[in-house]
Amino acid sequence: MAHGMDDDDAPNEALAEFKTKPLGGWGVAQIAVGTGLTVYAVWVGILQPGFRKVPLRLQVPYIPASKAQVDHVMSLFKGRKGGLVDLGSGDGRIVLEAHRQGFTPAVGYELNPWLVRLANFHAWRAGHHDAVSYRREDLWKVDLTECKNITVFLAPSVLSLLQKKLQNELSDDALVVAGRFPFPDWTPCRIEGHGVNRAWAYSMQAQRQHTLKKNDTLTDSNLNNELTKEKGST
Numbered sequence: 001m002a003h004g005m006d007d008d009d010a011p012n013e014a015l016a017e018f019k020t021k022p023l024g025g026w027g028v029a030q031i032a033v034g035t036g037l038t039v040y041a042v043w044v045g046i047l048q049p050g051f052r053k054v055p056l057r058l059q060v061p062y063i064p065a066s067k068a069q070v071d072h073v074m075s076l077f078k079g080r081k082g083g084l085v086d087l088g089s090g091d092g093r094i095v096l097e098a099h100r101q102g103f104t105p106a107v108g109y110e111l112n113p114w115l116v117r118l119a120n121f122h123a124w125r126a127g128h129h130d131a132v133s134y135r136r137e138d139l140w141k142v143d144l145t146e147c148k149n150i151t152v153f154l155a156p157s158v159l160s161l162l163q164k165k166l167q168n169e170l171s172d173d174a175l176v177v178a179g180r181f182p183f184p185d186w187t188p189c190r191i192e193g194h195g196v197n198r199a200w201a202y203s204m205q206a207q208r209q210h211t212l213k214k215n216d217t218l219t220d221s222n223l224n225n226e227l228t229k230e231k232g233s234t
């Protein structure tokens with residue numbers, strides 16, 4: 001009987017010992033190395049594939065948009081028609097939602113093959129596998145001239161370069177929606193949501209007008225500076 005009680009107590013004792021026994025330096029080092037190796041394995045095996053040819057400064061990690069973020073992005077596209085493109089489509093959630101809301105074709109460009117597979121799986125599970133398209137392509141190399149509805153959720157560090165690509169390729173009737181991070185130099189025509197779920201819409205036509213005005217103002221102020229300098233020297 002007493003023996004049985006000892007057995008029952010054994011796991012508790014082991015747990016108590018585990019709880020009270022302080023981790024030595026060796027234990028801490030083992031945990032640190034183990035965590036480091038796990039993070040490295042996840043990075044190399046799951047997150048890194050596809051990025052080998054992309055310069056380090058343009059690499060953006062995968063973070064899925066929240067449900068609220070997807071809702072805000074899609075509400076900024078309300079009233080628009082035609083196709084929709086997600087640049088860096090991750091697990092495909094925005095593309096799938098765009099298809100559900102009637103955008104055709106709904107296309108995602110994604111470098112990471114695991115995410116392309118996951119997106120296809122989600123689309124298949126939802127019964128829309130034939131209606132959406134996830135392409136394993138580098139977004140910097142995609143020709144966007146025919147796109148009218150474009151969404152992005154990328155790191156702030158790449159958005160200023162992307163501004164230039166979009167401005168060069170998109171037509172005036174295109175609408176760009178950025179999730180979580182706004183474009184640094186553009187003026188949004190509408191904003192939805194707050195905090196990390198916020199989304200910004202940019203009309204390309206309005207954007208071009210803002211840029212022209214900005215350039216005109218800069219040219220005017222340069223001219224004024226030149227005139228002031230000239231007056232000063234006479």
Ligand SMILES: C[S@@+](CC[C@H](N)C(=O)[O-])C[C@H]1O[C@@H](n2cnc3c(N)ncnc32)[C@H](O)[C@@H]1O
Pocket residue numbers: 054058059060061062063064065086087088089090091092093094109110111112115137138139140152153154155179
């Ligand atoms: C922050 S996640 C956003 C995922 C998705 N759009 C969403 O809102 O849930 C950015 C995605 O862009 C992809 N990505 C980054 N650089 C890319 C590139 N050059 N070409 C294609 N996809 C890229 C990443 O793999 C990642 O899945």
